[in-house]
Amino acid sequence: MSISKQPSAAETDLAEIWGDIVSRRQLAISLIIGAVVSLLFYAVALRLFQGIGSSPAIDKALAMLMGIVGCLTGGLICSRLFKPKRHLSEDPSGSDDARIAVLQQIENEEGEIGNARDLPETVQAEMKEVGLYDLFDQYYQNQKTGDR
């Protein structure tokens, strides 16, 4: 791996957890923040709401609702503190060569490309609007002449 692509020194502890990449240290801090803030909200609400509803069960449910507000607050704090571990770049949206490679892959994985000229008018019009008609058509025609 080239040095320029290396993440900053504080984030060399990356791991993929639950479907995305996190810094282990920052995750640990996030868990603590999430726990402390939500439990604080819950505990304070339990005290404050005592006797406010018509039954203790309702008081407790309201306190739980405040606990949920606490979770969201905790999440908000964490998202302020820690940046996502993702590099987002604009899609170059493919050169023709790259697109032809995609067509080859489709052909291998899902079956034939097919003749665009046989499609209903509306579908042909849609393909032209998207700018993919010529690509598919030429690929098919080249393939047909190649087969002969």
Add this chain to the structure above:
Amino acid sequence: MDGLMYEILVAVGLGLLGSVLFSLIGLVSGTDETTTIAPITLLVVLLGAPPAGVFTFWMAAAVSKHMTHAVPTALLGIPGDTLAVPLLQQATALRNLGAPHIALRKMLAGAVISAFIAVPMAVLFAVILAPFGTYITAAAPWIFLVAALFIAYSSAGRWASVVALVPFVFIILAMQTYTGTHDVKLAICYFLGIAIGPLVAELISAMSPVEAKRMDRDAYRETTIAPDVKSWGGYFPNPFRVLDRSQTTQVAAASAVTSATFVFSPVAMTVLAGEIVGARVKHAYHRLTSVLSVKNGVTESTYIAEALIPLIAFGLPLSPVAAGPAAPLFNAPPRFTVDAETGVVNNLHNMMSVTEFLFYGLAAVAIAALVAYPFAMNYARSAAAFVARKISHEAIIGTFFGLVLVIGLWEGGLLGLAVIMTIGLVGGLLYRIIGFNTGVQFMGYYAAILSMPAILKLLGA
């Protein structure tokens, strides 16, 4: 009539809340349906929302999430949730061809058309099945046993999941007995433990040096985002224009058929419907777009039917969706209950009529069509970019961690937290390693509380 107006207003309000909330959650990739929809619906139930409100909330949430989950799937190439995984291949192909916006639009149009068809179809099938409801409730303990075995076998783990049911059921029985000696009776903690299990298992695995090799990464995730292309006027693109005529027909047919197959897993039905349609379309471009519209349509119809049919016909959670993401509609003690001894139910099944299910179901779909559909059509790119750039995964995990702590402590104090941790770790690891998924685990829970007493009685123990 004031009472009715009030009820409708509350239901529409909660439907809007569910739709807005889960339109946003749908944008965040990797947010599993059960893990997100079940706990929050549970909250709505326990806070005392009226039955129609609870139902509209769930429906609007599920339908909206399966619309906006198309955004990360099409634009970032990361599946939005569990049911977006089967859509990834076609979505990625269109993205690589430089037409991710087409993938997105086809998916959304398929979803909205399918959802509107699925509600009346599901109600119809439920009405047909309802006369058998009394037999089914009477035999509930045995039906749950059979259903648990069936859903286990149809999970990714096959026979391994069937075998794993036995120890899993005994862990639940053992914990129930133990907390019982302290006069603590828990239900929600089991649900939450199962729903959040994959996260619990990942967090604990992350602490183990043994798992470091599997989990460690040395670079950020590289994601490209597709350029924005908007080619329609106005705010609300007509789904019948986005799809061509053959696609509309295919989506409608797939939606109607998959509304009846409510006992099968939604992922399996999505894959199957996609394959059937894909085999009939000759041209590759047309095949990609047709398969995407049908598949995403099926993610809606299976969810709607699998919740509605068992809810209307039986009141028992007899489908993978009813046992998983829709579980709180059936069982959320003390408010909604399924009695262990008799199979007597007290939940939305008893509290709402068939007409109400139809009316509020359609209302929920209409709300999702007015909130999630135009939102995803118009703001997909900026929303996906915002989530990818601003919302760190650490923050999402921290939020869920807080949620689990609050609900666990609220229901069962420290014993509740212990139950969530145990079920979460065991269930989460079984899911990852042998494919014993959350749907099977929910059925295992029902087998423990419903089938085991009947089995013991039969054995004379």
